[in-house]
Amino acid sequence: xxxxxxxxxxxxxxxxxxxxxxxxxxxxxxxxxxxxxxxxxxxxxxxxxxxxxxxxxxxxxxxxxxxxxxxxxxxxxxxxxxxxxxxxxxxxxxxxxxxxxxxxxxxxxxxxxxxxxxxxxxxxxxxxxxxxxxxxxxxxxxxxxxxxxxxxxxxxxxxxxxxxxxxxxxxxxxxxxxxxxxxxxxxxxxxx
Numbered sequence: 001x002x003x004x005x006x007x008x009x010x011x012x013x014x015x016x017x018x019x020x021x022x023x024x025x026x027x028x029x030x031x032x033x034x035x036x037x038x039x040x041x042x043x044x045x046x047x048x049x050x051x052x053x054x055x056x057x058x059x060x061x062x063x064x065x066x067x068x069x070x071x072x073x074x075x076x077x078x079x080x081x082x083x084x085x086x087x088x089x090x091x092x093x094x095x096x097x098x099x100x101x102x103x104x105x106x107x108x109x110x111x112x113x114x115x116x117x118x119x120x121x122x123x124x125x126x127x128x129x130x131x132x133x134x135x136x137x138x139x140x141x142x143x144x145x146x147x148x149x150x151x152x153x154x155x156x157x158x159x160x161x162x163x164x165x166x167x168x169x170x171x172x173x174x175x176x177x178x179x180x181x182x183x184x185x186x187x188x189x190x191x192x
Contacts (some may be wrong), residue, residue: 001026003025003026003027003028003065004065005028005029005030005032005057005063005065005066006023006027006029006065006066006131007056007057007065007066008029008030008068009029009030009031013161014029022184022186024192028063028101030057033063033173039053040174041058041082041157045082045083045132046071046118046119047132048083050120050130054122054123055121055192058123059102059130064122065122065123066121066122066123066185067081067120067182068118068119068120069118070117070118070119070178071083071102071117072102072115072116072155073112073115074106074112074151075113075114076106076109076110076113081098081102085098085151088101088102089101094146095149096144098150098151102113102151103139103142103143103154106141112138112139113137114155115137116134116137116176116177117132117134117177118132118134118149119134119181120179120182129188131141131181131185131188132182133180133181134177134179134180135158135176135180136157138155138158140156143165144162144163144166145163145164145165145167146171147164147165147169148169149169152172153165157176164176
């Protein structure tokens with residue numbers, strides 16, 4: 001049985017990812033390894049933050065580990081909110097505040113192209129590997145739908161007339177950025 005730390009405190013995310021893992025891989029959360037410190041995301045890129053979190057756990061705790069980071073990149077806003085997606089409206093703001101600020105900043109913009117990007121950094125033995133998942137779409141004019149979280153109510157993936165917040169979770173996972181990145185990670189681990 002191989003053990004990996006998934007650098008998260010989110011137990012729902014842990015269950016979801018464990019169900020996708022091969023039977024010979026056991027996942028440990030940050031709670032499981034008694035890592036309760038806040039790992040500050042200080043890098044300028046999504047990839048940089050994923051690598052930073054994975055390296056921190058590998059160096060301090062010694063486990064093989066993977067960490068993910070996700071951001072929404074909007075073309076008309078020069079790639080914002082990007083690395084600041086979770087705290088776009090400020091450190092103590094909510095998903096709703098972030099969405100409202102994004103919609104305000106998009107007022108009058110005709111180019112509504114955007115993409116969600118997830119990067120997973122895997123520290124395995126003495127090497128670091130990076131896996132990326134991207135889904136392209138547009139930012140809608142209003143918030144629509146109640147499923148999902150974050151920017152899902154204002155992101156309409158290409159080829160769909162619904163936002164992520166209107167799509168069933170299974171569809172979102174299949175076409176979405178996080179699902180694509182994790183599929184690449186799983187393919188790698190199965191062949192390692």
